[in-house]
Amino acid sequence: MSIITSPASEYFQGDIFADVPFAYVRSLDFVQPSDAARTKFTATPLPATGNKAHVVAPCSRSMGMLVTHECIIDKGGRAPWSFARIVRISVEGAEGQQAIRTGTNYQAFHLPKTAGILDEESYVDFRLITAVDPALARDLIRIASLSTEGRASLKQQLILYWTRVEPGV
């Protein structure tokens, strides 16, 4: 039985969303809103430490997994929701795919192909995490949740990825 199920009635860590925006800061190109008719933004110098401006960054939209714990979401407020990008397993070679399936690739969490939800065998890449405003996140389309077993497996893999330790010995 797949660890992927139809969406639960409430948000849970491990929920899968469509079209999550994944931004990546590659350069310090800052801009500011412009009043000009044809340009929405104009270049601006780097803001001073502690100050804000907009930065130009590549941003893709793709499937993502909610890694923020539901406890934070229940509390509401301004806390961003963090999403990890979901990637097709076919982007990896045979050796990499097997490591993802068995969990020996720490940064990955395997997602089996699941009829009606996930067309291709995939994985969550914990290295590709983006923070999204909660109001925007609530407007994203949630397409699946994890089973109880899947959520426990996810938590164990998150512990392994972030700390490089596991219980036992």
Next chain:
Amino acid sequence: MDNVRTSGAGIANWKEASSRLQISFMPSQAEHFIGLPPNLISTAVFVIYRYASVTEASSQNPPKDPLFAPFVGPLGMARSHAERATLFNACYRPAPEEPSYFDVPEDLL
């Protein structure tokens, strides 16, 4: 699907595991614990059994005890989702609700 928002499965499984260990170990070792309070005996037996099980195991020689088989092994050993979930539920307890929670200051966003 279980929609309990904080799983108590970890505690239940751990209690069950320690209970099974005590039962399996006590008969042959009871003479070492005469005179000790029962709760201390339980703790001591469990610790000794667990130490023995872990000591027996090594990265090249996984333990024979099926109770520990999913738990002990080389760091990051290959596991199925079911085995990883078993490891998690047996070894971690849900943290209590935070006594206080602070929202993210708006000017940081």
